Every structure is written in structure tokens, then in C-alpha cells.
Amino acid sequence: MFGEFVKLALKSMAYNKLRTLLSLLGIIIGVASVIIIVNVGESASQSIQEQIAATGLETISIFSRTQERSVTREFNFELAERLAYEVPGILTVIPMNQINTVTRWQRNSYRGTILGVSEDFAWANDYSSVVGSFFTDADSMQLRQVAVLGNSVARELFPQGSAVGEYIRIFREGQAKSYRVVGVMERKSASFNLQYNQSIYIPFTTFSNRLVNTDVVQSYVVRTEPGVDVLAVSDNIEEYLTRLVGSGNYSVFSPSNIAELAADVTDTLSAAMASIAAISLLVGGIGIMNIMLVSVAERTKEIGIRKAIGASPRRIMVQFLIEAMTLTLVGGIIGIGLGIIVSNLAVSFFNWTFYPLVRIYFLAAGFSMTVGVFFGLYPAVKASKLDPIEALNYE
Amino acid sequence: MAGPVIELTEVSRYYYMGEFVIKALDNVNVRIGTGEYTAIMGPSGSGKSTMMHLVGCLDTPTAGTIYIDAEDTSALNEEDLAYLRNAKIGFVFQQFNLLAKMNALENVMTPLMYAGYPMRRRKEIAENALEQVGLGDRMKHRPNELSGGQKQRIAIARALVNDPSIILADEPTGALDSVTGEQIMDLFEKINSQGKTVIMVTHDPEVSGRCKRVINLRDGHIAEDR
Structure with a gap:
């Protein structure tokens, strides 16, 4: 049944391509921005680390x-x-x-x-x-x-x-x-x-x-x-020099130190930006809710027919939930593709090496499906509660 | 004849419109036995559609009890009613009510999906049902590529596919020309002769004339039962 509803969802998406694309735009842009921010952030961070490592981390x-x-x-x-x-x-x-x-x-x-x-x-x-x-x-x-x-x-x-x-x-x-x-x-x-x-x-x-x-x-x-904690050695040197000449009269730099600081900064930055981008995913979810409500209204007759031939309210709900999930998953996949392309271009523009964070792709796909379930729930429940006779007589 | 497959005891269905109460059905008692071929007649507003919806478990009565295969339906919730419709009742509508985006085979397979059959089995049963109604060569056609008579045959195949005991037909020839209508009526007779209980809601005397029993409704009451 699951596979059938996915097929059905894809069919009705293909039936009205422009409308599907427009309603998915929010999800696509949201997912793409998360992917871009995370990938560009990761590549920037890695290339900073590379430059620091060139200094010699020891x-x-x-x-x-x-x-x-x-x-x-x-x-x-x-x-x-x-x-x-x-x-x-x-x-x-x-x-x-x-x-x-x-x-x-x-x-x-x-x-x-x-x-x-x-x-x-x-x-x-x-x-x-x-x-x-x-x-x-x-x-x-x-x-x-x-x-x-x-x-x-x-x-x-x-x-x-x-x-x-x-x-x-x-x-x-x-x-x-x-x-x-x-x-x-x-x-x-x-x-x-x-x-x-x-x-x-x-x-x-x-x-x-x-x-x-x-x-x-x-x-x-x-x-x-080899193998010692470079930061601890660095601290001990500072302590020694402070005793010798007083603090403020010398500087101690260790690349590990700088690397750690840089990693902290880039991680915090990209996490903050990705969370902001994730909010746009929620906004995209509202687009999904809207299109699902339209879909339920348009297909009132179909819902009536399905109920007459034996679809229980739960199955009607599942059908529309699967449809919303399929919709957002497709949006998510398009967004991930777009994100990969754009982040690749951006990274090569800055002359960095591209370090994609692949686990983010799965996270983004999963998250967009969750958005689908969350925002598809209300339309699906609405569909499941339609009165079969009224739905059948709907023209 | 075996025991009643459908039994309505003191069934009423009222609609409340503000201060007005519309008594669509008022204290009706009917028993329909297994294998009967019954027409429900009456002018519009007589309550025949309401009766069909109640017998088809699409609606629940305001008062009274409906038994389907000796099972008290008033005890059932929405999920159970859907299961009962799926297993025991096949609907045929005046406007066919096929799923437009699906082809003939997929339409007929849908009730089997809700019944939980695996894909391959669904296909076998549905193909067989389409052969039975003479549409073996139209399985991949969508409803909009077929004539009214062919659409109604798909609908009949869909109604029969789960091997229900009751076929409920609501003006099944209403949207067809007389020749096609005759053919559809022949099909219903064949189905009845195979042991199915057929109930036909109609206001066409030619249709009811071919039924073995006619229940006449008027203002929510049974006016005549012969």
C-alpha cells in the first residue's frame, strides 16, 4: 500500500508540474541553503586547518x-x-x-x-x-x-x-x-x-x-x-616566561591553539547560520500545508469513492501523509542537488578544497520528510474526517 | 431462502436543519434475504437514497438498528464500518465514480488493496473480474477513454472484486442509453443468479420491472412491498 501511495503521489505531482515546483520552492530553497552553508563552512574550516597545519602542529x-x-x-x-x-x-x-x-x-x-x-x-x-x-x-x-x-x-x-x-x-x-x-x-x-x-x-x-x-x-x-599535548606545553612556556619577564612582554603562538580557535569560530558560525536556514524550511512547510489543503479539497470526490469502497479514515490519512512526505522528500532531494552544485561553485570560487559533509544530506532529507509529516498532518486528518456521502456527492 | 442478509429494525434517519426536522426515514422495518433481487423505488425525497446510504454503511441511523449478515452495525466505529463496506458491500453508482487518474485495472484493484491482498494476487483477481464483465481487452484504459457502458462495467467489476454478499446499485442505468442500460441490467441478473443479493435504487419502472421484489418508499415510510 505504501509503494502505491508513493507512486500515486508522484503521479499527481507530475500531473501539475509547475504547481508542484512552486509549492516546493520553500523546501527547496531551505534545504539548499542549509547544504550550502554547511558545505561552504566545512570547506572554509578545513582549508583554514590546512593552512595552520602547514605551520606544523607540533x-x-x-x-x-x-x-x-x-x-x-x-x-x-x-x-x-x-x-x-x-x-x-x-x-x-x-x-x-x-x-x-x-x-x-x-x-x-x-x-x-x-x-x-x-x-x-x-x-x-x-x-x-x-x-x-x-x-x-x-x-x-x-x-x-x-x-x-x-x-x-x-x-x-x-x-x-x-x-x-x-x-x-x-x-x-x-x-x-x-x-x-x-x-x-x-x-x-x-x-x-x-x-x-x-x-x-x-x-x-x-x-x-x-x-x-x-x-x-x-x-x-x-x-x-611527538604525542604530547601541544597546548599544555604552550601553557607551561607562558608560565615560565611570565615568571621570567612578566606577562604582556612576550607572545606565544601555537598552531594547535589557533586551529582550535578557528575551528570553534567556524563551527559556531555555520551552526548559527544553518539554524537560521532551517527556519526557512519551516516556512517551506507552510507551502506544503497549503498545497495539501488544496489537494484534499480538489480530491474530495476521490476521498468519497475510496471511503465507499472500503478505505478507513486511518488509511485516507496515511495516503495523504505519504503524499506530503513524498512531496517534501522530492523537494528535499532537489534542494540537496542544488545545494551541492552551488556550494561546489562557491568553494571553487574561493579556491578551497571542497569538503562536503555528506551526513548533512541525509539529515536534510530526513528533516524535510519530517516537515512533510508535520505540515501534512492537518490536511490528512481533515481528509480522513470527510463525511463519505458528502464527499461522494461533491462535484 | 436463507436468513436475512440485511435487516432494518425501526430505523429512522432525521436531519436537523435549525428548527426543522426532516424525517428522511421514519421507523422503517425491512428484511432482505440472501440472494434476493430487490428494487427500492420512490420519488425524489422519498428516502430511497438515505436508505441506500444506511444499508451501505456510509451513514448511521438516528434511531433503530441495522444488521448486516446478522451483525449489529450500530456497535461499529468508522474503521470497522470501512472494513465492513470493503468486505461485504459493493457499490455501483449512477455516475460510475471511478478514479480518473487510474486505469481500469488499477480501479478494480483498489478495493483489494484496502482488503490487504498482496500486489500479485490483486492483479490476478482484478483481471479476472474485468474478464467477467467483458472488459478483458480494456484493462489499461483510463475511464475517460471508455464509453459509459464500459465505465459502468468497470464499476461493477470493482464492486464484485472482493466477493461481497451485497451489491448496492444507485440508478446504475441512469446515465446510459436504453440499449446499454439493458446490457447492464442483464449483467446484474447474471450476478444475482450467482447468489449475490442485489439492491437497486431507481425510479425507472423498466428497471424495477426486472426485479423480483419492489419496495416503494414515500415520505420516509414504506408505502408498498411486493
């Missing part, structure tokens, strides 16, 4: 926030070792200084960042070389004038290739210093504070003693031990 960055000598003198090379020793869960701490300057090789020049880092920098950031290698602890200890080029830097300075072994000149306060290129790094997408491809890496010791001459460390990159 790293924490520390910055000094003041030029005050009482603070900056605490941000020194030794602090790296002390942190690694005193805060549990840390694999290594890399001191990092940077300047912006011009570098030349023959007639090619490049303006960009020179980063002074310790030799652990490459593995701590899961960053490998494509030609040659990153500099070593021997290079650091002996203050060697060696450089490793970010991928874009190598292309700019050495368009013909083969940078390793060549000498580049780094300009600083009108003086040029020669650095031997020992490696070229792979491409790596930028994190929130590092443009990997656009940087030149030299040993931290060389940077602080030969290029700039400073005992201050601008920032540190902390690599945590």
Missing part, C-alpha cells in the same frame, strides 16, 4: 613584544636551552633572528628575509632540501658564512640552476659579505610567520656575530615531543 612560536632592555636581555641564546631543559615535552628550541636586505649573485639581486636559525630548524619544521643540505652544527659552531636558499630565492638568483657551491653576497649597512650556498630547500607553503620559499637561511651564530652583531633573540621556534 611547533610553538615565541616572540618578544618589547624593546626594553630588561626584557630583551632575557631573550638570549641561552633561553633556548633553558626552555628545552626546564619545560617538559620540548624536543628542541630554535632561536631565530631576521633582517630584510638585498642579496646578489652576479647581476641578479633579490630583496628578502635573511633568517638566522640554528641547524635544527630544518627538521624541526619538517623542511628538507632538494639540492645540497641544510647547514650543520659544525657550520654553526665555527660561525661559517654559509647560506641555504628558499626555493623561490634560488630561482630568482640562479635562474639557470646549480646554486650549490656558488657565493652570494648579502648586503648589510653598505657592506657586502660573501656566503657560500650549501643547499636549496623544497617548496613549502607559508605559515603565519614564515615565508619559507622567500627566505635565506644562515647559521644563528653567524647571523648574531658577523651579520648583525647582537646578543638578542627576536623569536624562538619550539618543537614539541
Whole structure:
């Protein structure tokens, strides 16, 4: 009987296509907007997470926030070792200084960042070389004038290739210093504070003693031990630094931290927007109620005939409920299709990867059927209560 | 003749229109036996339609009791009445009252659906019923593609399909020309000869002339029963 009523419902929908479409419009738009919001929200959230993950979820960055000598003198090379020793869960701490300057090789020049880092920098950031290698602890200890080029830097300075072994000149306060290129790094997408491809890496010791001459460390990159709670380590670092220099004089960023925050924000936003869109589904339900009332009125005679040949009130009610459910399910399916198409277009417009939330499709289909039952109930009950004789005599 | 298949004891049906009471049927007693072929006659307003609706369990009396197959229908609720109509009564109407969007076969299958038969069985029984009324070659046609006589045959097949004991026909030839009407009457006679109780509401003397018993109603009373 169920299948027959579904067939019957589809038949009468096909019979009056335009009217069906118009009365389903509310449901279609409602379902489509829920799908669009959820899919676009999910894709946005995932692409933010991807960008954050590129930073390395197991790293924490520390910055000094003041030029005050009482603070900056605490941000020194030794602090790296002390942190690694005193805060549990840390694999290594890399001191990092940077300047912006011009570098030349023959007639090619490049303006960009020179980063002074310790030799652990490459593995701590899961960053490998494509030609040659990153500099070593021997290079650091002996203050060697060696450089490793970010991928874009190598292309700019050495368009013909083969940078390793060549000498580049780094300009600083009108003086040029020669650095031997020992490696070229792979491409790596930028994190929130590092443009990997656009940087030149030299040993931290060389940077602080030969290029700039400073005992201050601008920032540190902390690599945590695998499996530890990065947020807890981050909290412990903050605690340690607060004791050392007071809160407000430093910043600690961990990508996990940011990722969590971003996920919270996008989830809350899309949940809020999806609920608003769900309200439009209820409005769509009123359209269903309207069309079902019209249908019951138009088919009074049919109801009378069915009652005469043995349809009980309950079966008449079931027939019209199934019809309302079929109607809203069809609307739901059209809405889901429309939602998928539009969200796909929107996501590709923003250049994100499309992350559809498939369980929402089933939820939307189920919810539209529920809307059908809810708003179809009154018309169905009305149909079931029609007096058979009056219904039969209805013209 | 076996016991009565239909028994009306002191049945009244009143309609209340504000201060007025219309006594459509007033204290009527009728017994109709199994296999009888009865016409209910009378001018319009005499109560014959009301009587048919009551016998067909589409309506309930204001007073009195109606027994169908010795079952007291006043004890039944709407659901049970629908079941009883489905199982024991077959309706044939003047205006055929077929479902317009369905073809002949689907129309005849509908009472079987309400009776709970599985799909395949429904089809078999309905096809057989259509063969019986001579429409074996019109099963996939919709009502609007068929003549009045053919439509009435579908309606008769639909009425017969659940093998009811009672066939209630309301002016079944009223919308047909005389030749087709004759053929339909022949069909009813055949059905009656197979043991079904046939009750025909009509004001056409030619129709009632072919019935074995005629009940004449006037102003809600039985004026004549012969």
C-alpha cells in the first residue's frame, strides 16, 4: 500500500508540474541553503586547518613584544636551552633572528628575509632540501658564512640552476659579505610567520656575530615531543616566561591553539547560520500545508469513492501523509542537488578544497520528510474526517 | 431462502436543519434475504437514497438498528464500518465514480488493496473480474477513454472484486442509453443468479420491472412491498 501511495503521489505531482515546483520552492530553497552553508563552512574550516597545519602542529612560536632592555636581555641564546631543559615535552628550541636586505649573485639581486636559525630548524619544521643540505652544527659552531636558499630565492638568483657551491653576497649597512650556498630547500607553503620559499637561511651564530652583531633573540621556534599535548606545553612556556619577564612582554603562538580557535569560530558560525536556514524550511512547510489543503479539497470526490469502497479514515490519512512526505522528500532531494552544485561553485570560487559533509544530506532529507509529516498532518486528518456521502456527492 | 442478509429494525434517519426536522426515514422495518433481487423505488425525497446510504454503511441511523449478515452495525466505529463496506458491500453508482487518474485495472484493484491482498494476487483477481464483465481487452484504459457502458462495467467489476454478499446499485442505468442500460441490467441478473443479493435504487419502472421484489418508499415510510 505504501509503494502505491508513493507512486500515486508522484503521479499527481507530475500531473501539475509547475504547481508542484512552486509549492516546493520553500523546501527547496531551505534545504539548499542549509547544504550550502554547511558545505561552504566545512570547506572554509578545513582549508583554514590546512593552512595552520602547514605551520606544523607540533611547533610553538615565541616572540618578544618589547624593546626594553630588561626584557630583551632575557631573550638570549641561552633561553633556548633553558626552555628545552626546564619545560617538559620540548624536543628542541630554535632561536631565530631576521633582517630584510638585498642579496646578489652576479647581476641578479633579490630583496628578502635573511633568517638566522640554528641547524635544527630544518627538521624541526619538517623542511628538507632538494639540492645540497641544510647547514650543520659544525657550520654553526665555527660561525661559517654559509647560506641555504628558499626555493623561490634560488630561482630568482640562479635562474639557470646549480646554486650549490656558488657565493652570494648579502648586503648589510653598505657592506657586502660573501656566503657560500650549501643547499636549496623544497617548496613549502607559508605559515603565519614564515615565508619559507622567500627566505635565506644562515647559521644563528653567524647571523648574531658577523651579520648583525647582537646578543638578542627576536623569536624562538619550539618543537614539541611527538604525542604530547601541544597546548599544555604552550601553557607551561607562558608560565615560565611570565615568571621570567612578566606577562604582556612576550607572545606565544601555537598552531594547535589557533586551529582550535578557528575551528570553534567556524563551527559556531555555520551552526548559527544553518539554524537560521532551517527556519526557512519551516516556512517551506507552510507551502506544503497549503498545497495539501488544496489537494484534499480538489480530491474530495476521490476521498468519497475510496471511503465507499472500503478505505478507513486511518488509511485516507496515511495516503495523504505519504503524499506530503513524498512531496517534501522530492523537494528535499532537489534542494540537496542544488545545494551541492552551488556550494561546489562557491568553494571553487574561493579556491578551497571542497569538503562536503555528506551526513548533512541525509539529515536534510530526513528533516524535510519530517516537515512533510508535520505540515501534512492537518490536511490528512481533515481528509480522513470527510463525511463519505458528502464527499461522494461533491462535484 | 436463507436468513436475512440485511435487516432494518425501526430505523429512522432525521436531519436537523435549525428548527426543522426532516424525517428522511421514519421507523422503517425491512428484511432482505440472501440472494434476493430487490428494487427500492420512490420519488425524489422519498428516502430511497438515505436508505441506500444506511444499508451501505456510509451513514448511521438516528434511531433503530441495522444488521448486516446478522451483525449489529450500530456497535461499529468508522474503521470497522470501512472494513465492513470493503468486505461485504459493493457499490455501483449512477455516475460510475471511478478514479480518473487510474486505469481500469488499477480501479478494480483498489478495493483489494484496502482488503490487504498482496500486489500479485490483486492483479490476478482484478483481471479476472474485468474478464467477467467483458472488459478483458480494456484493462489499461483510463475511464475517460471508455464509453459509459464500459465505465459502468468497470464499476461493477470493482464492486464484485472482493466477493461481497451485497451489491448496492444507485440508478446504475441512469446515465446510459436504453440499449446499454439493458446490457447492464442483464449483467446484474447474471450476478444475482450467482447468489449475490442485489439492491437497486431507481425510479425507472423498466428497471424495477426486472426485479423480483419492489419496495416503494414515500415520505420516509414504506408505502408498498411486493
